[in-house]
Amino acid sequence: MEIFERLESEVRGYCRDWPTVFDEARGSHIYDESGTQYLDFFAGAGSLNYGHNNPELKSKLLDYLVGDSVVHSLDTYSTAKREFLATFDEVVLQPRGLDYKVQFPGPAGNNAVEAALKLARKYTGRDTVISFTNGFHGMTLGALSVTGNSMKRSGAGVPLGHAATMPFDNYMDGQTPDFLWLRSLLEDSGSGLDKPAAVIVETVQGEGGINVASTEWLRGLADLCQEYGILLIVDDIQMGCGRTGPFFSFEHAGITPDIVTLSKSISGYGLPMALTLFKRELDVWDPGEHNGTFRGPNPSFVTGTAALNTFWRDGEFQRATEAKGEIMQKRLAELAEEFAEAGAVARGRGMAGALAFEREGAAEALSAEAFRRGLLVETAGPNDEVVKLLPPLTTSEQELERGLEIIAESARATVKIPQLA
Amino acid sequence: MEIFERLESEVRGYCRDWPTVFDEARGSHIYDESGTQYLDFFAGAGSLNYGHNNPELKSKLLDYLVGDSVVHSLDTYSTAKREFLATFDEVVLQPRGLDYKVQFPGPAGNNAVEAALKLARKYTGRDTVISFTNGFHGMTLGALSVTGNSMKRSGAGVPLGHAATMPFDNYMDGQTPDFLWLRSLLEDSGSGLDKPAAVIVETVQGEGGINVASTEWLRGLADLCQEYGILLIVDDIQMGCGRTGPFFSFEHAGITPDIVTLSKSISGYGLPMALTLFKRELDVWDPGEHNGTFRGPNPSFVTGTAALNTFWRDGEFQRATEAKGEIMQKRLAELAEEFAEAGAVARGRGMAGALAFEREGAAEALSAEAFRRGLLVETAGPNDEVVKLLPPLTTSEQELERGLEIIAESARATVKIPQLA
Amino acid sequence: MEIFERLESEVRGYCRDWPTVFDEARGSHIYDESGTQYLDFFAGAGSLNYGHNNPELKSKLLDYLVGDSVVHSLDTYSTAKREFLATFDEVVLQPRGLDYKVQFPGPAGNNAVEAALKLARKYTGRDTVISFTNGFHGMTLGALSVTGNSMKRSGAGVPLGHAATMPFDNYMDGQTPDFLWLRSLLEDSGSGLDKPAAVIVETVQGEGGINVASTEWLRGLADLCQEYGILLIVDDIQMGCGRTGPFFSFEHAGITPDIVTLSKSISGYGLPMALTLFKRELDVWDPGEHNGTFRGPNPSFVTGTAALNTFWRDGEFQRATEAKGEIMQKRLAELAEEFAEAGAVARGRGMAGALAFEREGAAEALSAEAFRRGLLVETAGPNDEVVKLLPPLTTSEQELERGLEIIAESARATVKIPQLA
Amino acid sequence: MEIFERLESEVRGYCRDWPTVFDEARGSHIYDESGTQYLDFFAGAGSLNYGHNNPELKSKLLDYLVGDSVVHSLDTYSTAKREFLATFDEVVLQPRGLDYKVQFPGPAGNNAVEAALKLARKYTGRDTVISFTNGFHGMTLGALSVTGNSMKRSGAGVPLGHAATMPFDNYMDGQTPDFLWLRSLLEDSGSGLDKPAAVIVETVQGEGGINVASTEWLRGLADLCQEYGILLIVDDIQMGCGRTGPFFSFEHAGITPDIVTLSKSISGYGLPMALTLFKRELDVWDPGEHNGTFRGPNPSFVTGTAALNTFWRDGEFQRATEAKGEIMQKRLAELAEEFAEAGAVARGRGMAGALAFEREGAAEALSAEAFRRGLLVETAGPNDEVVKLLPPLTTSEQELERGLEIIAESARATVKIPQLA
Secondary structure, X not given: OHHHHHHEOOOOOHHHHOOOEEEEEEEOEEEEOOOOEEEEOOHHXXXXXXXXXXXXXXXXXXXXXXXXXXXXXXXOEEHHHHHHHHHHHHHHHHHHOOOEEEEOOOOOHHHHHHHHHHXXXXXXXXXXXXXXXOOOOOOOHHHHHOOOOHHHHHOOOOOOOOEEEEOOOOOOOOOOOOOHHHHHHHHOOOOOOOOOOEEEEOOEEOOOOOEEOOHHHHHHHHHHHHHHOOEEEEEOOOOOOOOOOOOOOOHHHOOOOOEEEEOHHHOOOOOOOOEEEEEHHHOOOXXXXXXXXXXXXXXXXXXXXXXXXXXXOOOHHHHHHHHHHHHHHHHHHHHHHHOHHHOOXXXXXXXXXXXXXXXXXXXXXXXXXHHHOOEEOEEEOOOOOEEEEOOOOOOOHHHHHHHHHHHHHHHHHHOOOOOOO | OHHHHHHEOOOOOHHHHOOOXXXXXXXXXXXXXXXXXXXXXXXXXXXXXXXXXXXXXXXXXXXXXXXXXXXXXOOOEEHHHHHHHHHHHHHHHHHHOOOEXXXXXXXXXXXXXXXXXXXXXXXXXXXXXXXXXXXXXXOOHHHHHOOOOHHHHHOOOOOOOOEEEEOOOOOOOOOOOOOHHHHHHHHOOOOOOOOOXXXXXXXXXXXXXXXXXXXXXXXXXXXHHHHHOOEEEEEOOOOOXXXXXXXXXXXXXXXXXXXXXXXXXXXXXXXXXXXXXXXXXXXXXXXOOOOOOOOOEHHHHHHHHXXXXXXXXXXXXXXXXXXXXXXXXXXXXXXXXXXXXXXXXXXXXXXXXXXXXXXXXXXXXXXXXXXXXOEEOEEEOOOOOEEEEOOOOOOOHHHHHHHHXXXXXXXXXXXXXXXXX | OHXXXXXXXXXXXXXXXXXXXXXXXXXXXEEEOOOOEEEEOOHXXXXXXXXXXXXXXXXXXXXXXXXXXXXXXXXXXXXXXXXXXXXXXXXXXXXXXXXXXXXXXXXXXXXXXXXXXXXXXXXXXXXXXXXXXOOOOOOOHHHHHOOOOHHHHHOOOOOOOOXXXXXXXXXXXXXXXXXXXXXXXXXXXXXXXXXXXXXXEOOEEOOOOOEEOOHHHHHHHXXXXXXXXXXXXXXXXXXXXXXXXXXXXXXXXXXXXXXXXXXXXXXXXXXXXXXXXXXXXXXXXXXXXXXXXXXXXXXXXXXHHHHHHHHOOOOHHHHHHHHHHHHHXXXXXXXXXXXXXXXXXXXXXXXXXXXXXXXXXXXXXXXHHHHHOOEEOEXXXXXXXXXXXOOOOOOOHHHHHHHXXXXXXXXXXXXXXOOXX | OHHHHHHEOOOOOHHHHXXXXXXXXXXXEEEEOOOOEEEEOOHHHHOOOOOEOOHHHHHHHHHHHHOOEOOEOOOOEEXXXXXXXXXXXXXXXXXXXXXXXXXXXXXXXXXXHHHHHHHHHHHHOOOOEEEEOOOOOOOOHHHHHOOOOHHHHHOOOXXXXXXXXXXXXXXXXXXXXXXXXXXXXXXXXXXXXXXXXXXXXXXXXXXXXXXXXXXHHHHHHHHHHHHHOOEEEEEOOOOOOOOOOOOOOOHHHOOOOOEEEEOHHHXXXXXXXXXXXXXXXXXXXXXXXXXXXOOOXXXXXXHHHHHHHHHOOOOHHHHHHHHHHHHHHHHHHHHHHHOHHHOOEEEEEOOEEEEEOOOOOHHHHHHHHHHHOOEEOXXXXXXXXXXXXXXXXXXXXXXXXXXHHHHHHHHHHHOOOOOOO
């Protein structure tokens, strides 16, 4: 690992928690060079909802590459892009009654967010975007300005503007009615909040620590946006593609965002790809007004198409996710009870789960112990106080139980130790 | 193509110039669905320096994928990343005496630029970054603020700040000494230019229309930066990886930038990948301060490693590029002479070439005609007044001559028509 | 009045409500050209706490001018400035145990605010300043960014940044604990609120509609600032100089702001003058770092000194203000009761009073009627829903009763009319 | 002076150069407490064009105050304001064919500048304002963003945006054609300069060191603005009111700015007052959109009216100023020659004059020596390398000669000393 330490920037992060060199991966398992097997409940921070190297997707990808199909096509038309669009329309948009236009904004989630913010500002002619406490939307300057994390914000090196932060659901522990503050600001022409172009929200905050917005809160937010003529952007980069059960995480709330961002698992194979979706009438872009080199990653289109065909043509996959999600949430709730003295709380929706600890350092110790026991789980939240579970949705029940058992064991081995000081 | 028009955002661009659906590609040729063959002098805007689906790279990529090697690994350590780093160090950095740290900032060039800007601002504690007329660095908010194009800038929807534009080499046709304006501003404490964190420059402006900075100018810029304690960022996203001959486009000038961005052809296969390189002492990043989902695109690392091994272990590839570059520049010069009445001028370095026309619409007409004749060449420059040639560096001499001939024929068929009005 | 309409910008405001030409003024009365007398409960928006043309101050001013004493001295030392400083120190600062340095930032309140914001940012090295809903601090770009009024904000023509708005006391009608939102943001490193340089607050919001911050709330704010290392700026431009009883409006709360701004009545005679006061250790200004032409308005110093000597050497003036304030508040409470059906509410502290109406247009109608009856009272609040009373503090009890009676009559003549639509 | 040092902020400036306490003043002379007489060639940085305590103006002011005329009237109509407006129209605007609306933006020059910038941005819907190297427009955040001085800029504590700096006339010593850079940026849609709302310029830069824009350059600038639909703001705060000869400093160039700012000598007596003038069609202000407490300083209106009546009803005053200006410029040219070895250069127009020195410290030494010899002259320019002369325009020829003689003597006593190191 000397070469990483000598050559790779100090900015590297996950490798510090999991100091080994990964090599192969299949389904829910990843292997390091020494052949050690890890159960992967991290799943590329939600980029591998269908597991590593899913055989169906792999087969399509290999066929595509073997046949010298076009790999890089910028934003020209390609066969692979047409198949993706047609499949996305047929499998995702039409069944849900969503009349969205599709933008390929670049390969990364932050490209999808930047395009969403630009479009919302252009369409409305306003500049302020409302984001929420502990929201996470990316590291490019526009996306960073709507991201909560202070360490990442200060990395900008310039003041971040054109944004205002509002309380996420239950942020103040029910001590104040939902949207009281935001609604007050919007209603009051003397509030100091300039009329916003848009609101950007995650239905379940991933990096923020699996903070789950209730259905009611999401509906309230959508209503508020409509009432005041503010665009609603749902950033579904981490929670979309089935993570919470349905394809889009906002489906259960019965809302239709004006703009949706997708990335991470949209290619299905861990390959870079992102989408910005928006209501047809919002498509006020001029040709080429937002561009970028990797807007046509055909291999990603191919695996993305295969993923839609494999998992989303009927409701089976969603049902299975929800069933396994229930198992996971139930088990986490039990663990939260077991570790109540460390202030443990279970959170989650679908197969996005978390154990949050009040006791400082507990989550990090648990995660480190789990690694030693062959399980990858990351910590999240503003103070890394949350153990976050994002197993592949294709994880078997048995694997799921095994992973949860390692968490339980790791907790017992670390959290139970009486806190010093 | 109906589905594209119905579903894809109006922001799509290149597909409007080349209204067909591409399917397969090999070397310097790309084929549409009807089997029509096109000679590709666009090369993914410089992302395909080694041609489409290079067999050596393809073989490595297929092996990697077939073996279920890890595809997505965020910024954990992987075998593929280690091989890339070791090869990059051995083949690129060490022979050139460059003691750079390597950051994987995300999959796109704009990620590399955003990371560069953030780091420069963090390191210096200053906020202004100097960019140059007709510079292009990307569409995310930070990158856009140092990009010249007014149409793209206005897409931001917010004023773009923390930047100042300066004249690129020969911008004012030699009517003013190099750096007179910039040096005046830096020397004068009453100039209104706050001391900059950095300068960001392309040695040859790609999107700006193949504007070539002279060796002298680049050295003068590097000296000026050193004199005033300003970091020099070379954005080598389009001109790096051998486009102008050497691996880095700044090598011929004998300068060592403080920060370098690479993307486009760094994966060698058209797959998304980007690097930010910087002098060891600039590595003041905190762990995780800049992150992102697709910082570990292992398939890109695999093809990127293969590309370095295949093309850069000796000087042969560079020499061949330079030789073909001379052919290209010579032919372009002849064409410029032939079309002098349309104000044609040849520009270029290595295998980045251009014919610029004073006559309005000439470049676009030429490009459209070339498409009809089976050649892809894009237009560039602030008013699309430039026909820009970026053939794969692996293009054979015969293919190169053929492409240049199509350009000549297309020019004769379009530019020669006496201008109306 | 034709010349005003022809030559003066449409931006003019008060003259539209009081369409006459004023000529002379004494004490609490002002006279128009036709000799009509008005009782002035507007007092230059709080600039005439000692009434118009107070004889003591006038005498000193005339002596000064007659003797050819220096009028304009920029920021050189002058006899008049020394006398002002010495008197201010002896009469105001020392008795209150305030070890403040004094800055003469320019002639207007906005100059005092701009200097305060600049100093707070320089001292802390941070950029965000927290302001409050319906706060008002001035029209220059820095002051405007911490002002709530949306119409005035949009006049900036550029997005206003480096500020965040927070709820003023009782803004959400007690539905949420004080400072719950602000404290949550400050405690949470993922909140999206960058650590603030300062908080700027009015103890009683004047332009905002005489919104009174409770003693508890002010203490809570001061504690919060201290706990988090944030500077507390009290903008006492409208409420200082005795308007609420004591010289500074924050005295009753027992807090010591880090920075205080004063203007309006500090010259005592309606002449332009402003002060920025700050704790000694905050005086990190470089010589000349903030300058301006009218920082040494000696006539203002002379009348300001006379005002301090006349009114503030003992506690009599404060006691009289408080007594008259009680009369005023009591009478306003009675009126609120009388006009309860129009949603009338009384507000105030000391001789800053208000009647707020829920019924749309009621306040404006009342104010217009009062003008017809010989009383100047302005409307305030985000929707001009408040009749605001700022009688000179030197107003006699009889004049005060008379003014309040006109308000009652005007209310009866306008508000009582059943609301249409 | 102990009380100043103990109580007044370290930001104080001029008092450090002239460490005495001023007391009385008449015409071109000012006296300190000990009775020492100084010839005042500083004139309140151009605020005392008619000298100290001019008897005509004084008489009108005393009459006004004695009669208990209204002093503070915010922006209601007053007799004094009407007289000022009517006189200004008759004496200044109409004879020059200027169809300007008049805004009273607040008492200070920065208020006039802030109003001008806001109006230009509102009217055009654009945000960038072009300013010039070594321009000075004030210390409030908007004005500061178009000011060149780096020390003052850094006092802002936040990055200053929405502005771009361009070379003032002859900034690059004739090495580049006028406006080559600005015109290039405006013509080129890829330049990175967003289309500006306005240009703000001083015809002679005061704080910048008496840098004189030529008639040709000013006309070129006006033409360029018209060609590109950019508003031309002339900041005539220091150079207006006759300083260069005519009432407005731009008259000799035959241009008509879209917006003009006036302050300093507009009240004629050193009292705070400012005006923003603009073409009738630009008056898109909403009522009250820009406000402020001291917009109706009636004593300033009274002396301002008297000044117009006394000095500007015929051309005599202008002719006298121009004649004395010639004497001054001639004498300065001689001195420049005498001190050529110290790199002395004479600059000026009308009665704004300067001696600039290349030799470091020369100007400051000269100014200090002049003070010891009874003459107040300030230094200016980015490095205080300029001795700046702004004698009252009412200075007699004899006084002028005497002052110039003191400068000569002071130069001989200081500059002639061979430079060390």
